[in-house]
Structure formats: C-alpha cells, structure tokens
Amino acid sequence: MHTILQINSSLFGATGQSSKLAAEFAAALAASTGGRLVVRDLEQHPVPHLTAERFAAFTTPAAERSLDQQRHVAESDAMIEELRAADTIVLGLPMYNFGVPSTLKAYFDHLARAGVTFRYTAEGPVGLLNAKRVYVFATRGGRHAGTATDMQTAFVRQFLGFIGLRDVEFIYAEGLALGPDHRAQALAAATARIDQLAA
Numbered sequence: 001m002h003t004i005l006q007i008n009s010s011l012f013g014a015t016g017q018s019s020k021l022a023a024e025f026a027a028a029l030a031a032s033t034g035g036r037l038v039v040r041d042l043e044q045h046p047v048p049h050l051t052a053e054r055f056a057a058f059t060t061p062a063a064e065r066s067l068d069q070q071r072h073v074a075e076s077d078a079m080i081e082e083l084r085a086a087d088t089i090v091l092g093l094p095m096y097n098f099g100v101p102s103t104l105k106a107y108f109d110h111l112a113r114a115g116v117t118f119r120y121t122a123e124g125p126v127g128l129l130n131a132k133r134v135y136v137f138a139t140r141g142g143r144h145a146g147t148a149t150d151m152q153t154a155f156v157r158q159f160l161g162f163i164g165l166r167d168v169e170f171i172y173a174e175g176l177a178l179g180p181d182h183r184a185q186a187l188a189a190a191t192a193r194i195d196q197l198a199a
C-alpha cells in the first residue's frame, strides 16, 4: 500500500498555513492512490536537540552502547524507519527568521546518521535512503523564492539530497503577509498546483 508521510513543522501545529497546504495535498494523494497517511507533527511531538551525549550514542558501536545510548539510537532509528517506509513525503515548511523552524532542524539532526542514511566514499558522500518523491509546501510572509534571501530552499534540498532524497518539488505560497489580495492569490495558486499534482 502507498504510504504518505506528512511532516508538519509549523509552530502552530496542524493549524499553520504550511501544515494546512501539506494536509490538503496529502489527503488528496491518499484518496487518489488509496494510500495510507502517517502524520508527524514536530510542534505536538518535538524532537530533542542533538546533544554531545546523543551524538556519541550514534557513533558508538551497537554492541558497546549503554542503555541510555540504546534508547537515543532507537529514537533516531524510528524516525529513519518511518521515512524509509514512506513512498511519498509531504513537508510543511514555514519560513521563520529566514531559516527552517528549529524543530525541523532538530528532526533533521536525528536523520543524518553515518552508515545508516549516508556514507562517505572516495567520490564524496552518498545518500542511503531509497528514492522517493518529496513535496515541500513552503509558506512565507514575504517573497524570497529565487532570490538571495531564500536560504531555506537550498538548505532543505541539500540536506534531503545528502540522505538520498533527490526528487524534491517545492510548492511556494509567498507574500502571505503582504495584504489580503496577495495572500488570497498565493493560496489559490498553491491550491491549483495541489489539484494538478494530485490529479
């Protein structure tokens, strides 16, 4: 069965604009594929920051891990397995202070595991997650796409590619704070793209 993983990273949880667009698309995709929808909400269930202790757990050989280290690794393993099991990933991505939500960065820090999601070779790093399509619903108060102030897109694309997810499409809803007309226009364009993609 087609599994869709929807990841919300808005600080407003499911009511955030990025979460709403992600949910709209994920539901349409689930309906058209007869698929199963799994939702991870990083506001409702935040992932702890990566600490030296947690990072040490990742790099300690499995047979030598303490109970605490085993627990830390199991948390990261579960997030990675959830991604691995998904056929399609739908990410709600608000821009906060020019970057990604800190909750999303914390989540990403649990996904980057040498020997598990990437490995280094003589030719450079190789992502180890199986290819799957990723749709990113990027919402912004201002307009940034295609300009120097959009550091978010490059970062998210780079990170996902690093762990093997190279097939990424961004759907932007920008200028949401520029007035009701701009907002309505941007949301209508995003919804039109959702209809196209889910058809």
Ligand SMILES: Cc1cc2nc3c(=O)[nH]c(=O)nc-3n(C[C@H](O)[C@H](O)[C@H](O)COP(=O)(O)O)c2cc1C
Binding pocket: 010, 011, 012, 015, 016, 017, 018, 019, 092, 093, 094, 095, 096, 097, 098, 099, 139, 140, 141, 142, 143, 144, 176, 177
């Ligand atoms: C804390 C915070 C920081 C924000 N920083 C930016 C920013 O740097 N650039 C921008 O264009 N919009 C910024 N915005 C506006 C949001 O990107 C916009 O409201 C977006 O729709 C939020 O998505 P959400 O409702 O899914 O959280 C910010 C909003 C908040 C709440």
